[in-house]
Amino acid sequence: xxxxxxxxxxxxxxxxxxxxxxxxxxxxxxxxxxxxxxxxxxxxxxxxxxxxxxxxxxxxxxxxxxxxxxxxxxxxxxxxxxxxxxxxxxxxxxxxxxxxxxxxxxxxxxxxxxxxxxxxxxxxxxxxxxxxxxxxxxxxxxxxxxxxxxxxxx
Amino acid sequence: xxxxxxxxxxxxxxxxxxxxxxxxxxxxxxxxxxxxxxxxxxxxxxxxxxxxxxxxxxxxxxxxxxxxxxxxxxxxxxxxxxxxxxxxxxxxxxxxxxxxxxxxxxxxxxxxxxxxxxxxxxxxxxxxxxxxxxxxxxxxxxxxxxxxxxxxxxxxxxxxxxxxxxxxxxxxxxxxxxxxxxxxxxxxxxxxxxxxxxxxxxxxxxxxxxxxxxxxxxxxxxxxxxxxxxxxxxxxxxxxxxxxxxxxxxxxxxxxxxxxxxxxxxxxxxxxxxxxxxxxxxxxxxxxxxxxxxxxxxxxxxxxxxxxxxxxxxxxxxxxx
Numbered sequence: 248x249x250x251x252x253x254x255x256x257x258x259x260x261x262x263x264x265x266x267x268x269x270x271x272x273x274x275x276x277x278x279x280x281x282x283x284x285x286x287x288x289x290x291x292x293x294x295x296x297x298x299x300x301x302x303x304x305x306x307x308x309x310x311x312x313x314x315x316x317x318x319x320x321x322x323x324x325x326x327x328x329x330x331x332x333x334x335x336x337x338x339x340x341x342x343x344x345x346x347x348x349x350x351x352x353x354x355x356x357x358x359x360x361x362x363x364x365x366x367x368x369x370x371x372x373x374x375x376x377x378x379x380x381x382x383x384x385x386x387x388x389x390x391x392x393x394x395x396x397x398x399x400x401x
Numbered sequence: 402x403x404x405x406x407x408x409x410x411x412x413x414x415x416x417x418x419x420x421x422x423x424x425x426x427x428x429x430x431x432x433x434x435x436x437x438x439x440x441x442x443x444x445x446x447x448x449x450x451x452x453x454x455x456x457x458x459x460x461x462x463x464x465x466x467x468x469x470x471x472x473x474x475x476x477x478x479x480x481x482x483x484x485x486x487x488x489x490x491x492x493x494x495x496x497x498x499x500x501x502x503x504x505x506x507x508x509x510x511x512x513x514x515x516x517x518x519x520x521x522x523x524x525x526x527x528x529x530x531x532x533x534x535x536x537x538x539x540x541x542x543x544x545x546x547x548x549x550x551x552x553x554x555x556x557x558x559x560x561x562x563x564x565x566x567x568x569x570x571x572x573x574x575x576x577x578x579x580x581x582x583x584x585x586x587x588x589x590x591x592x593x594x595x596x597x598x599x600x601x602x603x604x605x606x607x608x609x610x611x612x613x614x615x616x617x618x619x620x621x622x623x624x625x626x627x628x629x630x631x632x633x634x635x636x637x638x639x640x641x642x643x644x645x646x647x648x649x650x651x652x653x654x655x656x657x658x659x660x661x662x663x664x665x666x667x668x669x670x671x672x673x674x675x676x677x678x679x680x681x682x683x684x685x686x687x688x689x690x691x692x693x694x695x696x697x698x699x700x701x702x703x704x705x706x707x708x709x710x711x712x713x714x715x716x717x718x719x720x721x722x
Contacts, residue, residue, distance in 0.1 A: 255702065255703070256702070257702060257703055280721070280722075282721060284715055289703050292702065293702040293703045293704075293705070294702050294703070296703055312722060313720060313721070313722055314720070314721045314722075315718065315719070315720045315721075316718070316719060316721075317717060317718050318714065318715045318716065318717050318718070318719075319717060321714070321715070322714050325712060325713070325714045325715075326712070326714075328712075329711060329712035335711075335712040335713060336712065336713045336714060336715055339715070339719070339721070341721045351721075351722040352722070353720055353721060353722030354721050354722060357719040357720060357721050360716060360719060361715060361716055361719065364715070364716040365575065365577040366713060366714045366715070366716060367706075367713040367714070367715065367716065368705060368706045368711075368712070368713050369703065369704070369705060369706070369713055370703070370704030370705060370706055371703045371704050
C-alpha cells in the first residue's frame, strides 16, 4: 500500500500483510486500546518511508480510551535492528476501539514529546491510528508529524 | 537577501552529521574493535578491557575531521613506570600494524593512521594508555595516570597527568543543546586553523549553559555562549576545571595573549554577524559535500535532526488516547 502526504510531498509504503498483522493485534486487545512502535527505513533521498516491522512494548496499560506504553527494555532491540538491518524507529501505532481514526489531543501531545526527545533523531515521526471493532479493522490512518501538527496521508 | 541565521546554523549542523559518512564510520568502528581485541589478547590480565572515548563517545563529532579514541586502562602493577607503558604500547602497535599503518607517538596517545584502503579512505585511531592510579581501584574510581610524551609543549616539565576519562564523558552526557553549540564551535575552530583545543571549547560551552540563561533558537544560544567566552576568557581567576581532574584547569593551556585573542575573536564574530547576517557563512560554513543531502530545513522529505546518534530510541513512557 502506497500513501502520499501532499504537505511534505512524501510517500509511505507498507505491505498489506504487515498492516493486517498489526490490525489483528489491535483486534485481539479489543475493547481496550493497544499499540506499539513502528520500524522502517527511509529512501536515500528521504522522500519515501518504508514501514517494515513493528515492536511491541514490554509493558503497557490499555483501557477503552487510553493506551500507555513504556519503552523500557527495548533499547537493545533498536540498536540491533539498526546494526543488522539498518532499520530504525520511525513512529508509533495504537488503536481506537469503536472510535474514529482522528487523533486526540493526547496523541498530539505524545508525538510532540517524541519528536522533541533527545533520543529521537527523526523530525517527522509517523503515527498510525487503527479504528477497530470486536472482529475487524474499520479504518487505518497514517499521520506525519511536523511542527506540532499531525497531517494525514492519503 | 539577509541570511536566516538560525536556519543557516541548522544546515551547518545537518551537513556535518556523522550519518552522512556512515559507511566510513562503520569502517572506523570495525578497525577500532579489531585493535581493542588485539590489545586485550596481547596484554591479557595486565589491562582492564579497552573502552571508547573522545568526540564519538561524547556525540560531539563532526564529519569533516574525526578520529576514534580508545582508552587502555593498564593495571597498577603492569609497568614500573608510565613511560615504559607508553613505549610498550607503541612497540606492540608498531609490530602489529606497522606494515599497514603509520604508528606515531602523540601527546598522551599513540596514533594509528592506516594506509588508504581501496575506497581511498584513511582510518585514524588514537590509543590512549593510562595506568590505574590506585591498585585494583580502577573499576571503582576510574582514575588513571596518563603519560605525557615530552616532545609536546605545555606539559614539557611534567611526564604524567592524572585524569578520569569516564567523568569527562559523563560531564557531557544527555546535554544535547550543549552538544550542538560544541559542534558549531568545533566547525568554526577547524575552519579557522584549529587554534583551540576542542576540550576547551567543550568546557566553556558547558559552563556557559550552567552559569547563564542560554535559551532561544540555535543562533541565540550560540551567540550567548560566544558572549560568555568573550566576557570570561580574560577574566582573572576564571577557571575551566577538567571534570576528570580538579587540579587541571584548561584555562592554563592558554597563555595570556591566547586568552585575549580568543575573547577578541568572539567579539569580532558576534559583531560581524550582527552587522551583516551573511557573514555567518564565513565563520560557520556548511559542509558542501553534503548540502544536496540536506533535508532537515526543507519543507519536503522526511527530516533528520542534526548530530546525535544514527538511530532513534523512543522516549520511555508515552500515553495515547
